[in-house]
Amino acid sequence: MRASQLLIPTLRETPAEAEVISHKLLLRAGYIRRSAAGVYTYLPLAQRVLSKIKRIVREEMDRQGGQEILMPIMQPAELWQESGRWDVYGPELFRLKDRHGRDFALGPTHEEIITALVKSELSSYKQLPLLLYQIQNKYRDERRPRFGLLRGREFIMKDLYSFDADEAGLDITYRKMYDAYVRIFQRCGLRFRPVEADSGAIGGSDTHEFMVLAESGEALVVFCQNENCSYAANVEKAQSSELPKPVAELLPLEEAHTPGQKTIAQISKYLGLPESGLIKTLFYETESEVVAALVRGDHDVNEIKLQRVIDCARLELASEAIVTKLTGAPLGFAGPIGLKNVLVIADYEVSVMVNAVTGANKADYHYKNVCPGRDFKAGKIADIRFVKAGEPCPVCGGVLAEAKGIEVGQVFKLGDKYSKSLEATFQDENGKTRHYVMGCYGIGVSRTMAAAIEQHNDLNGITWPAAIAPFHLVIVPVNVKDQALMDISEVLYRSFLESGVEVVLDDRPERPGVKFKDADLVGYPLRLTVGKKFLEEGLLELRERRSGKTHFLKEEEILSFIKDFIKSGMAL
Amino acid sequence: MRASQLLIPTLRETPAEAEVISHKLLLRAGYIRRSAAGVYTYLPLAQRVLSKIKRIVREEMDRQGGQEILMPIMQPAELWQESGRWDVYGPELFRLKDRHGRDFALGPTHEEIITALVKSELSSYKQLPLLLYQIQNKYRDERRPRFGLLRGREFIMKDLYSFDADEAGLDITYRKMYDAYVRIFQRCGLRFRPVEADSGAIGGSDTHEFMVLAESGEALVVFCQNENCSYAANVEKAQSSELPKPVAELLPLEEAHTPGQKTIAQISKYLGLPESGLIKTLFYETESEVVAALVRGDHDVNEIKLQRVIDCARLELASEAIVTKLTGAPLGFAGPIGLKNVLVIADYEVSVMVNAVTGANKADYHYKNVCPGRDFKAGKIADIRFVKAGEPCPVCGGVLAEAKGIEVGQVFKLGDKYSKSLEATFQDENGKTRHYVMGCYGIGVSRTMAAAIEQHNDLNGITWPAAIAPFHLVIVPVNVKDQALMDISEVLYRSFLESGVEVVLDDRPERPGVKFKDADLVGYPLRLTVGKKFLEEGLLELRERRSGKTHFLKEEEILSFIKDFIKSGMAL
Structure with a gap:
């Protein structure tokens, strides 16, 4: 794409409404605009990042046998009444009536719909396990929407629901999803930790949250510093271990x-x-x-x-x-x-x-x-207290450390909560009627984009992981009136496009300083400057956004360098 | 995918609720299930068809310089009040209140949002033309939702909005979109006609509807039978020509x-x-x-x-x-x-x-x-009458014919209706403030899927165009207990997968008759039967779903035959 035609409305000032860094940068770098509290339009750059995250999510869901479907956003109230959630969900559930006065909810989650679907379409253990997922908008009427995409009222989620014949089956499916989530966030280029979490009021048993580590995170997690121990938990869940017992003579009260x-x-x-x-x-x-x-x-x-x-x-x-x-x-x-x-x-x-x-x-x-x-x-x-950094790990006795994180995904064993309330059953191999054993697995897709920025930014803007950057590269001719510079820029632009490199040609009649600032703000992983050094020495300057490393390369060396760079960024 | 693991809940009986053929087949062949009147879940097969249509739409929008974005479904009432549509839209607009009592609409269309966005982000003629589009759910509270996906209340649309500096620019953009639509429906493998239509109450001037021709269509179109004339119009719009004048002596009253x-x-x-x-x-x-x-x-x-x-x-x-x-x-x-x-x-x-x-x-x-x-x-x-087949063409004088169609797309010159009501202006090259000249261009994505079925079906089920079929091919081993048949089926299945063929292996322990019926119903463009003829003569039966043509091929001939078949189906 040519920058002159792309809608990237960067801002020089940080909008006052933004509190956290991802919100500030998403606004300043021209990724999103607000339509209402907690409701945003995703502009072209954000749409590109989202589609990359979605693709990674889809590939990993499919790899584990997930089948993609699309359920309604508008859900009839009857199902929510049957599950009992219509009355208990409270003001976070957006509700509306149709022209005939019938009640609907805008889905914050789809357990009711999917359970009703599987109840009516399946009947035998032979069709299990069944893993169905979708990627689409979810709705939650937050009391105080804020932090941009981190706590919105309309947001994009992937939700997968699993149906197994028994707990043992659920254990296997749960593990598959856990592994898929690890791959997804690794492929997105994020530092994260899966942590044990509390299953709270939803019922169910095991649950893990996937936390992108960032200083700005609202959640506190503890994890074992022992390299051979994988213990990590949400601080609300983290188990305490025995501390050294005080030894002393009992004195009188x-x-x-x-x-x-x-x-x-x-x-x-x-x-x-x-x-x-x-x-x-x-x-x-x-x-x-x-x-x-x-x-x-x-x-x-x-x-x-x-x-x-x-x-x-x-x-x-x-x-x-x-x-x-x-x-x-x-x-x-x-x-x-x-x-x-x-x-x-x-x-x-x-x-x-x-x-x-x-x-x-x-x-x-x-x-x-x-x-x-x-x-x-x-x-x-x-055990009724919070665990703190420095305490012993409940698994190996090592030393626990603390970190702040942003929850971007959760895997959850639902058990038979919904299959019981909605009477969803199947015949097992002995012809006995049983309730499905379910799991649900969510990823906040729009939230992952914001969390990636919370983790990857510097004073000048976003420092995207290559795998989810909106483009790989921006070409900056320092003077669009210099025909020689523009000619070589065009040649490079076309050859990159043909090679599948996602490239922007910054053909705007702006000063180089403005273009460099915008390039840093938007966060193209690579910036290729076409300037005097090319005319004089035949060298082009390729700069890595995150490390700031600069390479001077000949025209014929550039493409393979770029390809290697992209490839290493995509590596799992 | 293996049929044993795929959720394809085919039905032997046609559900009573379905009136039109696409609705019947979408239900019977396991593509969709109803959640509420006009609200559906898209099961895995439908999701695959939709994603193919979306991909074609995206490629053609991008080719014309369209930039994909994603706007909110939940739209604040203020914007609709500003444009004047909040009061006039009537009961078809789904409305809701948030927890603070603020009014929102579920978007049936996005003129307000996009105009407000462009108003605040753009200011100069240099950034024009601007073409922004999205693909997502739309909402319309139809008085009588029916015909399955042809008239739903929650449905999937692509909508593009164009912003030009003047009418001449809009003419060019309009033509680009018209051409893109022609390519899209051609690539989808549909017989269709772009027809002149009435711009109705929305205001604006030129508009064309894209009609998929099908006997079950609700819309009547007339078109010129002269091969060199492209005149075609919605019957509501079609201009009448002078008919031969009666010549006679005037008699007394x-x-x-x-x-x-x-x-x-x-x-x-x-x-x-x-x-x-x-x-x-x-x-x-x-x-x-x-x-x-x-x-x-x-x-x-x-x-x-x-x-x-x-x-x-x-x-x-x-x-x-x-x-x-x-x-x-x-x-x-x-x-x-x-x-x-x-x-x-x-x-x-x-x-x-x-x-x-x-x-x-x-x-x-x-x-x-x-x-x-x-x-x-x-x-x-x-001119206040309907034109009929057999009358002269208003353009060339040739003979008009009639056909029934289903509207799947519309291109529309909006002019300055919204830019005026929402005061969206830019500076032209002379520094003069002017209103954007807009166009809007919609495609019913879920409706296109249904229209394709209305056009492509027979007594046994769906006869998809290859380009939008959920899979290319189903392999049917006639007896899953015969190890030799299963072995060769597995070998073929894996080799097809590796070659990028979208294949289902029907590994269900069902009689061949059941599998053949399901294959016809689902509408796989090709069916490969692995049976006795293979064991005896080394020949596999490949049957084309639509034509019924059957080919007996050797194992080594199959893949290239399939690839050629797919390629010809994808050709523009």
Whole structure:
């Protein structure tokens, strides 16, 4: 394509609306434009990147036996009512009525449609496993759409649904998809980690999230630094391991006057003890009770783990009024000793503490030398805290590290949740009627594009991995009025096109500086400058966008260099 | 792919819901399933056909300089309010509100979005012409969705929008798109005609519809049989030519008693005159008046032409009460003579009649020897009738023929309708601010699939053009338990796959009859039967689906035969 004809509306200023780097660069480099909050138009460059990501996704889905289909975006409410999700999905589900007043949803996901389809079209174990996928728009009415393509309301997803005869079959399919995802993100040229995740409210059992590692990521993951260990988990899911047990003589319980000392930091300082010597007491309300959660002073309560331990639907911090009523003391002086009518849940690490400090349930007083077991009894002892970098790996005992990531994919064992609610069954080899065992596997296609930018950018713009860059190369003649430069540029342009190189000829009557800036901003992996050096010495300057490496090459050397470069960028 | 793993749920019975052949076959052959009225899931075979049509469309759009983008399906109401279409679009526009109560439409078309985009991103004539297109779902809440994919509520379209500096530029772009459409439907292997059409209420000037010819088509087109003339038009648009003028002595007006003779056929018979000797008088109501339309007894009023002549927004046949009141006679005896307070519009052919018959505006009486001009004066004389097969071509005078068609594409000169309402302007070479001159160009992608089936089917199923068939070939081993047959089938299957042939191996443990029936129904262009003849004589049976031609070939001859067959099917 010729730049003069391509719609690449680059901007000199960063639009005020953009908070994260991918959003800023997608706007500035002319990839997307906003139509409404969380709703975007993908301009030609973005469309090219998306089509490359889609192609990689399709190839890897097909390789694993996936069959591509296309399901409706407009889904009849009846199916959602049958699965029970119409009422529970809440305001994130876009709903509309047709001219006859019938209710529809704009699909945020397609479990209902696909389960109903397979229910009516399949009947025998012989047709299993069945893997069906699609790539298309999804809808989610986010309360606060933001970060550009990272949290939109209309976005592009690949979703595959698997149907197996039993759990063993699902295990195999799940592994296939896991492997396909690894290949996909590798082929896209991204640094990523598959991490164990919590299956949350959707039900189901195993699930992994695929995280593109980037400092700007909203998600925190921990992973084992041991090269031979593959343990990695979403921090919400990451299991804690036993820490070294404190060994000390049990001292007698003692009341300490701590006037105005309410926070862990204050008390630690005031009593001259490390924060790890304190016990934090937090009260939570569920739909049916109030509980007290105890973690070490230097640890944080992981509410997802706590919710699983309690097995409740709702969990939130109790109000000050409730805490005061239960403890008889102002906030900051609560502790487990003497608490009544409250289930006390202690983290494992709390249960092995000796001579700890807790609130005394009395204004301006704490207890010292608290020994769990001796001075109070927890109703439950469980893993209810966040794991932190530096702790031991729960698998190999190595040292855990932390990283920030952007979730771009998730694989999920659904089990029989939907096949049961929608009564989708088949006959097994013994003629017995059974429910399908399902899995679902999503990739955020538009989000992957944004995540790639979060990971690959510098001060001047985007530094695309070659495999998903919109073009491979831009040719920049430094002066479009110089016929000799334009002639050789045209010759090169045509020969590259014929060789399958995706090339842009920047034929705009702009100064070289403007063109170089745009080339860096857009992120062409290679830039070929056609200038004086060619006229004088017959050399062309080929610059690698990401490394900044510059090569001076003769005309006849260029094509093979470019091809090698592209090939190495496409390598799995 | 192996048939045992492919989701091709063929049906023995035709579902009762299907009225037209493409709908029946798409359901029976396992291509689509209904989710709601006018809303379908495309199963793997349909997805493959669609992706082939999309690829052809993309290649031809790109060839003409089109740039692919992707606009939102969810469109903010503000833009539609600005263009004025929010209020006038009516119940066919799907509307919804987001969680904050803001209004959105599900795009039936994208003029507003694209015009707003170009308005904000472009400013100079230098960037023109600009051709932007997308392929994605469109939404239209049809009052009565039917005919499967031919009239759905969620369907796939390609829509391109062009922006030119002036009418001359638009003419060039329009011609490019016209040519691209010709190539697209040729490459799809369809018999079609581009026809002149009426631009209707959308405004704009020139427009052509691309009609796939099929007996089941809802649209009627006329075209010139002269091989050197390309005239063809939608029957609603087709211009009438002068017919031979009757030559006769003008006889004196005479009243005839015609008791109970009300219809053209009755009067013609009763008076012993041809229908072409009668004048039909029809009354129409518009938003502001009642008019009388006169056409020859053997002609029909073309309401679209009539509406243009009157220049009214609403046009419908007047009620019996109004006709009775205006004429003073019961229905069936109306005529133009003595009519008061009514604009009389006569078709050209009526204006040249002599000694004709009309109603006498009196029960049971007609006038004979009516001579327009002498006995009554029409307020307007114009072309207000439908043209019929056998009439002269308005361009070359040749003979017109009629055909039925399915509209699969339309090219349309929009002019400045949207650029004016949305104030989208650019600077021309003289620095003057001007409105873009726009065009829009649509192809119904899912509809093209259905239209291809309407044109290409027989009693046994679909007879796809090779270029858009879901696969090229099916291999049918007649007995999957015969290891020798399966071995050679596998060898062929793998060698075809490696050569890029899109092949299905029907490895299902079914009787050959079932497999043959399914192969015909699905419409694989070629079927390779691996049976006894191979074991005995080393010959394989290759059958062409459409022609039924059968070839007995040796193993080593097959691949080149298949490749030639595919190639000829792909030829433009």
